[in-house]
Amino acid sequence: MPHFDTTDGLSLYYTDSSESWTEIAADSDNDVPVVLCLAGLTRNSGDFRFVLPFLPEHRVIRMDYRGRGQSDWAEDISTYSVAQEAADAIALLDHLGIERATILGTSRGGLIAMLLAATHPQRLRGAILNDIGPEIAPGGLNRIFEYVGHRPAYDDFDAAADGLKAAMEPRFPGVTRDRWRLHAELIWKEAEDGLDLRYDARLRDALTHQAGAGPAPDLWVLWDALAALPVTVLHGANSDLLNTDILSRMQARARAMRGVTVPDRGHVPFLDEREALQGILSHLKDYA
Known part of the structure; x- marks a missing residue:
């Protein structure tokens, strides 16, 4: 199973759809569009099981964050952070020799995409966010703390x-x-x-520590950075994390943002819904 090593010695699991493409292996100069899939907070690369069959013309990279899925758990739980997970994502791209990718980020993965847009914009072609924005509605945040760990x-x-x-x-x-x-x-x-x-149940301790460490950072600055790139936001119509007020303020600060509402879905859409697929495929077609 493919893994790569982080600078602090962890082995992180990933999948690469190009491993089954003999034509890519035979032509290393083939510029296949890359989609880097980043999962939700407690999720893993399986988050993208349902959308993967619809992306046969793309090189789809999926990873398990540290402490999740088939990746190593960290001794230092402070590294269970958006900042470290963003650094791990760049390390994976470096490991695979990939210069630029489109991020498909579910929930936590979308937060990582925003941070990467601010810190490594040259590595992103753009991003598709699955039901996440620079604010989290209080009801959704409370629900997360009810089950994490x-x-x-x-x-x-x-x-x-x-x-x-x-x-x-x-x-x-x-x-x-x-x-x-x-x-x-x-x-x-x-x-x-x-x-x-x-996943590592100590993820709850990491979140609790981060929540008590001071005021929450202003993620709208990161959203402004992502808004400079092509961005599509998928919104579950029944979501308790991304409500219509937050979505409308995101649109006001990112006029070119494509917003797609997925009916009959809360947090988060599975990504194989008709509306979700249309949003994903349209974005990838227009910004390859």
Whole structure:
């Protein structure tokens, strides 16, 4: 399985869709557009399972942040930060010899994209943000702290499918039980005593420490940096993290921003919805 080493000695997992493309391997000068997929806070490269089949003409790079998925956990939990994860993303691009990429960032991944736009704009072709902005609505933030670091209360994936379907139906109406079961398999794993996390539970401690370290930084400055690049924002119509007020203020500061609302979705869209796919594919076509 492909991994790369960080400057502080961790081994981070990634996937590269070009590994199965013999024509790319035979032509190293082939300028295939690169999409770097950056997942949500507690998520992993599986976040992009559903959109991957729709990107056959792109080189799609997916990574597991430190402390998530198949990557090493850090001894120093202070490195579970947007800044360090942005540095790790650049290290991955360097490892693969990629000069520029379009970021497809889900939630936390979108925050990383904003920071990269401010610190490494020359490495970005642009960004597609999945239901995230420079502010997080309070209700969504509270919900995040309710679950981060806590094991799911399900004995197996069948129970998880039933539980997720019932709990998420108000924000994700009509999503099938089979889809929720597959989602559960991507974000959790089986253990002898029930389902367990696919990430370091100390991520909660890192978030708590960062929240208590002082006033929250003004992320609108980072949004202004990203607004100088091609940017598309996908918005779940029922999202509790990215509301319409925040979205409208983002648009006011980024006139060229493409906003796409995905109906019947909360935080976050799966990315294979018709509206989400149209937004993603249109962005990649116009800004390759």
